[in-house]
Amino acid sequence: MTKKRGARRKDLLYLIGQSLLCLFYYPVFRISVRGRENIPKTGPVLLCSNHMAKRDPVMLGVAQWRQVLYMAKEELFRSRFLGGLLRLLGAFPVIRGSGGTDALENAYKLLDENGMVGIFIEGTRSKDGLLQRPKTGAALLAYRTKAPVVPVCITTGDGGLPKKFKRHIINIGKPIPAESLNIKDDSSLELRRASRTIMKEIAALREETLQELGLPSQAQGAAGK
Template structure:
């Protein structure tokens, strides 16, 4: 899929919600953002992140400019009002027992419309903050759409789970073009290999973020001693 010089527009409700929630999340979770400029301002993007908390979609949404679209379980859309609200906020449903094929089709459409699609590559939340084995959905989306992958890692101050009034780093890596992942076909073996490559990028970001948090703590301690 050739990248076009445009980006899917951000919805007004999403923009309002992002502004409102940033007033709470940025100071309470003491969020530090690194590499924000690595998210392309136009064209389709696969934003591939680790998953440490239910609030992850909110935190990723408030720290960069573009609207992020996510899969969410179908049960949340059964109420017409709530379902409509979730869709306006960028969520789209995935049905259990379908292998996620319906949600993938919607993701393909969104990427064709030059949107940013967020994928939690581990498939479920980590209970410890440590990285988990990646799923193959992001690699399949990349193979089918040729959208670049932007790896991102959410790292808490102690390397575990984000907590109020403790620092959290959100670090975006440089875009990984589909060609670099070298996915010749959509066989399970090739998708697993590409998924491990993406996870390796996220793991490298985690190490950098932990070093950043450690050096920041050391600098703060040195300042206090001098005072």
Template sequence: MSYYRIFRGFFRTIFSLVFRWQVIGRDHIPKEGPVILCANHISLWDPPLLGSGIERQVFFMAKEELFRIPVISFLITKFGAFPVKRGAGDRAAIRSTLKLLEDGKIFGIFPEGTRSKTGEIGEGMTGVAMFALKSQAEVIPVAIIGPYRPFRPVTIVYGKPIDLTALRQAKSSSDTLKEATDLIMAEIKKLYDEHRSKQSV
């Protein structure tokens, strides 16, 4: 059994026993081929939650500082993370991400770029659109609905793939990237609003 499966099993146990998690829409994840999971970001628990809800392995970027801490570096590497320099265009990380998608893997990303302090969904950064438009990956919006508090429900919702055909055929520009980013964030928010109201019932 791989390290990834071991860690995923560990996190699934935590999410089930401690956070009473609910997973919705995992059938929207293609069984093969490249996928980009685009989720809102509210907690450090989000990456393992995003990966634990489905059967295929999910790969992530993580800030390079974490890879300087031996134990943390080992754990996050085995859980599918690779380093990125924050605050600058890291070409190596970009190439690694596009290669993952070219190889038919799943890439998880939090387009807001940082955790929301209020829990509300903010604006997305255009990096997610660049990966979406430069690849042929299925782009799946994901809503994470907390809070992460013991014995309180946490819900993760995997939505239907977003149709980016027209934007992929359009001339590449900053406007195209912004439009694609806004579309992705709008789909995440739609899922979030719909299922947050259900969770509170």
């Protein structure tokens, strides 16, 4: 029996919160979105982004209209306000030192329901705005679920760290079919190689944005490590 290729329906609270947060985030963080049309309208999706600020999950949640369900580190949920926002926007915690097993099981279930799962592929926030070495979680999920990976890069107007009232460009790339990652097995070697492939796509999006902004190239970043 062929599985239906719809999209997981948005929760009502998510829809309301997304609409209200758009009114705040777009003017305060001067958000511009490129490539919104690259996000598949149906089926499971892995949305893989760089990570610079605690607010990044919210920013990606308001950048397009499918519900994003996040793996986010447990520490972010300790703030009542931010934790509430993250849960409203579909985040679920990953506890450091646990191996992320519970979070992966949640992600498998959500992808099986044709959901869109967001992952910050670097695993932690950048301290200087530059891209960091990728982790392997996104590659593992792509290998096991065959969900396409949509690369995303958040870049500020000066290429540095994000601040209020500084311009933020969210550049969304074309989907990478899981098959094109050519992951032969779930060994560390294969997953690291595939993770670098995803990160190179994110780095290319950053270069595209920097060129648009007239800023120097940063092509020799962590994506190639």
